[in-house]
Amino acid sequence: MxxxxxxxxxxxxxxxxxxxxxxxxxxxxxAVPEIEKRVLERDALAAESRFEAPxxxxxxxxxxxx
Amino acid sequence: MxxxxxxxxTKTRGYRRLVDVLDDVFEPQAIAKRLSEEMTDAVQSILVxxxxxxxxxxxxxxxxxxxxxxxxxxxxxxxxxxxxxxGLDKQRTDLVCEYGVPNDHxxxxxxxxxxxxxxxxxxxxxxxxxxxxxxxxxxxxxxVNVLGYPLTVWGFPxxxxxxxxxxxxxxxxxxxxRYYSERFPQCREYLISDMARLASPFDPGGLxxxxxxxxxxAERVFQAADCYPLVVAKKRIRAEEKDVTDxxxxxxxxxxxxxxxxxxxxxxxxxxxxVLVGCQWRQSSVAPTRVPSHAWEQVDSLLMVDDNRLxxxxxxxxxxxxxxxxxxxxGEDFDRFIVALPEKIHFPAPAVDVLSHRLARVLxxxxxxxxxxxxxxxxxxxxISELRREVRKRASQMGDALVGSFMxxxxxxxxxVIEFCSQEQWHKGNIAGRAxxxxxxxxxxxxxxxxxxxxxxxxxxxxxxVRAQHRPLRLRRPQAVPLPRMEVNLSQFLRHDNRRVxxxxxxxxxx
Numbered sequence: 066m067x068x069x070x071x072x073x074x075x076x077x078x079x080x081x082x083x084x085x086x087x088x089x090x091x092x093x094x095x096a097v098p099e100i101e102k103r104v105l106e107r108d109a110l111a112a113e114s115r116f117e118a119p120x121x122x123x124x125x126x127x128x129x130x131x
Numbered sequence: 132m133x134x135x136x137x138x139x140x141t142k143t144r145g146y147r148r149l150v151d152v153l154d155d156v157f158e159p160q161a162i163a164k165r166l167s168e169e170m171t172d173a174v175q176s177i178l179v180x181x182x183x184x185x186x187x188x189x190x191x192x193x194x195x196x197x198x199x200x201x202x203x204x205x206x207x208x209x210x211x212x213x214x215x216x217x218g219l220d221k222q223r224t225d226l227v228c229e230y231g232v233p234n235d236h237x238x239x240x241x242x243x244x245x246x247x248x249x250x251x252x253x254x255x256x257x258x259x260x261x262x263x264x265x266x267x268x269x270x271x272x273x274x275v276n277v278l279g280y281p282l283t284v285w286g287f288p289x290x291x292x293x294x295x296x297x298x299x300x301x302x303x304x305x306x307x308x309r310y311y312s313e314r315f316p317q318c319r320e321y322l323i324s325d326m327a328r329l330a331s332p333f334d335p336g337g338l339x340x341x342x343x344x345x346x347x348x349a350e351r352v353f354q355a356a357d358c359y360p361l362v363v364a365k366k367r368i369r370a371e372e373k374d375v376t377d378x379x380x381x382x383x384x385x386x387x388x389x390x391x392x393x394x395x396x397x398x399x400x401x402x403x404x405x406v407l408v409g410c411q412w413r414q415s416s417v418a419p420t421r422v423p424s425h426a427w428e429q430v431d432s433l434l435m436v437d438d439n440r441l442x443x444x445x446x447x448x449x450x451x452x453x454x455x456x457x458x459x460x461x462g463e464d465f466d467r468f469i470v471a472l473p474e475k476i477h478f479p480a481p482a483v484d485v486l487s488h489r490l491a492r493v494l495x496x497x498x499x500x501x502x503x504x505x506x507x508x509x510x511x512x513x514x515i516s517e518l519r520r521e522v523r524k525r526a527s528q529m530g531d532a533l534v535g536s537f538m539x540x541x542x543x544x545x546x547x548v549i550e551f552c553s554q555e556q557w558h559k560g561n562i563a564g565r566a567x568x569x570x571x572x573x574x575x576x577x578x579x580x581x582x583x584x585x586x587x588x589x590x591x592x593x594x595x596x597v598r599a600q601h602r603p604l605r606l607r608r609p610q611a612v613p614l615p616r617m618e619v620n621l622s623q624f625l626r627h628d629n630r631r632v633x634x635x636x637x638x639x640x641x642x
Contacts, residue, residue, distance in 0.1 A: 082603035085497035086590055090601070092489040094577045099489075100482040104574060107363065107379065107481045114364040114467060120343030121300040121397055121404035 135278070136179040137219035149210075152179055156245040157208055165251070169441040171260050173627030174238055175215035178226070180277060183209040185242045187253045187290070187305075190324035195296040195337055196246070204245035207252060211277055212238040212260065214627070226278055238627065239284040240275060244293070251291035253323075255284050256442060258409075258434070259627040264443035266411025267621035268434050269393050271314040285622070287393070287408050288313070289442035290323070296337065300344035300395075300404040301326035302438040304352040307393045307406060307471060311358070321356060329355040346397045346467050349404065353395075358471035361479070365466050379481065381449075381462065382425045385410070386480040387470040390512035391620030393436075395469040398460060407468070409434035409621055410448065416558040417451075419506050423491050425484075426509035429557060433462055476512070476545055478572045478579060483510045486568060487549045490583060494551060494564045498585040504563035505551040512570050513619050515542045521619050528615050530608035536589050537567075540581050545570035550616060561613035569594070586614055 080088065136152040146163040153159035166174075185207040196203040217228035217236040226233040238260045242252035255273045258264050268287065275282040288309040292302045305323050312320040321329070327340035330348040344352075346362060353360035363384070366377040384407070388394055394407040413431040420428060430448040437444050447454040447461040455461065491505040513521075522529060522537040529537075547568040556562060564585040572579035583590050587606050593599035 079499070080497055082588075085493070085588070086601050086603060088497040089490075089493045089580075089583060089590060089592075090578065092493050093486070093580060096486045096489040097575055097577055099485045100574050103481045103485050104479060107383070107479075110366055111362045111364040111467070114362075115347065117399075119399055119402055120345055121298070121349075121402055 132182055134181040135219060135221075135224065136181070137221070138177040138179065139215075139218075140175050140177065141215060149177075149179070153208060153243070154245070156204060156247050156250075157243040158247065158250040162243060162251065165441065169262050170212070171262055171626070171628040173214060173260050174212045176213045176217065178211040178213065178219060178277065180209040180211065181206075183207045183242065185209070185244070185252060187323045188242065188244045190322035191293060191296050194324045198337065207245065208243045209277075210241045210243065211275070211282075212240065212256070214238070224278065226280060233280055234282045237275075237282045237284060239273075239286055240277075242290075246293065249291050249294045253288065253290050254442065255286045255288055257284055257286050257627065258443045258624045261441055261443040263445045264434060264624075265445060265626065266409050266432065266434055267618065267623045268409030268443065269310070269388075269391055269620065270622050270624070271310055273313055285624075287406075287436055287442055289406075289436045290438065292438045293323070295341050297323050297326055297340055298343050299438050300349050301330070301340065301352075303395050303404045303406045303436075304330075304344075304349055306436055307395060308353075308356050308358075310393055311471070318357075326352055343402070344404070346395075346404075346469065349395055349397075350469055353469060353471040356471075359474050359476070360469045360471045362467060362469050376449075376463070378425070378427065379484070380465075381427045382484060383480040384465070384468055385425075385427045385430060386483065386510050386512075387468075389509070389620060392470045392472065395471075396435075396465050397467045398464045399466045400464055401460060403437075403439075403460075405438075406436040407433055408436050409443070411445070414453070416554050418554055422502075422506045423488065423551075424507050426507060426557075429507070473545070475543065475571050478547065478568065478570050478574065480510070482574050482579075483547045483549060483568060484508075486579065487551075487566070490549060490566050490580065491551055493583065494585060498564065498588050500551070500563050500585050501553075504553045504556065507552050507554065507557050508549065509552075509616075510547055510549040511620065512545055512547050514544055515540065515546055517619050518546060518548065518567070518617075521617050525615050525617075528612055530606055530612070532604060532606045533584060533589060533608065536582055536584065536591055536604060540567065540591070541593075541595065542567070542581055543569055543571040546581065548617060552616070556613070557616075559613070560616045562616050563614070565614070565617075586610075 138148045146167045149159040149163045214236045220227045239256035241254040244250045244252040258268050270285045288306050292298045304326050308321045311318040327335050329352045350360045365380040396405050396407050410430050411432045431452050432445045435444045436442045487508045494500040526534045549566040550562045551564045552562040567582040568580050578592050589604045592601045
């Protein structure tokens with residue numbers, strides 16, 4: 066089935082509709098702890114940079130570019 | 132007193148004729164040089180409006196310049212840009228053009244401040260008249276009243292930093308907030324002099340603003356302006372990992388940009404802040420470097436509102452961009468960005484990224500979508516009403532059953548749209564599947580997804596009950612009709628250009 070799907074480029078599933086729904090719910094549930102981990106990681110990067118706070122006052126950038 | 136001059140740029144001296152009609156306090160020579168370098172030939176005439184009262188300049192005059200020993204003028208000059216099909220009848224003080232609709236020939240305006248240096252003030256220009264600008268940009272409609280004509284221009288607000296009372300970071304905050312106030316009626320308008328005040332819990336006086344802002348003070352500006360800013364930082368890469376990049380940072384940046392939020396971007400190496408307002412896809416799609424990949428790999432250049440230049444400066448997105456090697460900075464120089472979100476966004480871009488990987492598995496293993504058709508992911512936020520407008524516009528391609536699923540969604544105001552496609556589908560502007568996710572969902576919500584569909588099957592998730600029946604729906608769409616990619620928040624702009632240009636330095640000689 067998967068081979069045929071690859072050949073035709075069209076979607077063909079061997080699961081019943083109810084099985085597809087169950088698979089979707091299972092995968093979405095698995096995402097929850099991964100989401101928590103990823104969001105905390107990204108937030109930690111911002112928090113770490115809190116004390117690296119150069120002032121942005123670039124008056125000379127245009128000269129650098131020319 | 133308000134007075135008007137007309138400059139025909141097709142005649143000798145072009146922009147240098149500004150020197151004849153403007154006082155030296157407006158820096159006419161420097162302005163003429165900048166305009167001739169950075170505007171395309173589509174601009175063929177300028178209406179010079181003397182004695183213009185500019186609210187942003189006046190705000191700095193009252194709070195800053197009026198306290199100085201040197202006297203500063205109260206009035207500004209506004210330059211209005213037109214194509215060559217309109218003129219000024221001085222006798223009747225009227226704009227004349229065929230069919231009597233000057234708005235059809237209008238490209239926007241620039242205010243010049245009487246400050247002797249850094250005179251380029253509040254501007255709204257159509258992106259198509261900027262040399263080198265290309266792609267899609269966040270824009271809003273701005274109303275302009277001149278000579279009794281209500282004119283309109285679509286663009287993004289910008290100005291050069293006054294340098295003493297506001298620097299690049301203040302100007303970047305102001306540009307984003309002015310876009311919000313023009314675009315969304317619920318957002319109030321802030322003037323440039325408000326930026327320094329909002330950045331600090333006390334009155335910062337006249338000197339401190341000139342020293343600049345930290346990214347956290349910029350965050351405070353957005354908080355004080357009733358937005359909900361999120362600071363996103365790029366991972367610091369160690370010296371031994373110099374070929375590694377924090378892809379997640381750029382993917383998050385693109386997702387918020389494509390959601391229609393202009394981004395305040397900090398570049399530590401340049402001590403500079405700019406606004407990211409648009410991007411251009413690569414002319415030819417590139418093969419994903421990993422699977423599943425992200426649409427960021429398909430971005431060629433980024434459109435910046437940089438106070439050191441006229442707006443819509445095009446910079447390379449990465450080292451593989453077609454613009455790579457051009458002078459100036461690139462996306463690789465970005466270190467942090469601030470996205471000023473509405474209150475009701477609870478599901479951030481990294482959560483969508485994780486979910487998209489899981490949903491790609493559902494599409495391949497459950498819906499039977501071939502693996503190569505989910506190799507590129509793209510996600511952005513929009514409102515449910517904007518989403519439904521887009522669906523209605525493309526109803527014939529989507530099919531009745533799928534359109535019905537979108538119209539019946541029980542959704543909050545903001546949703547994330549996740550799209551999956553192959554490289555070939557990307558090139559053709561098509562997709563293999565799409566998910567709609569509630570942007571107000573809790574990150575712990577096991578069913579944040581509202582709808583998941585491929586070309587032939589859709590599942591609408593009923594989130595009203597914990598043990599709800601989620602109903603699959605066979606879409607019965609014609610096999611030969613592909614699903615279209617949605618591009619809703621950034622507008623593709625037309626280049627107004629009477630000649631070929633290739634880069635910033637290809638300016639009009641003799642203009």
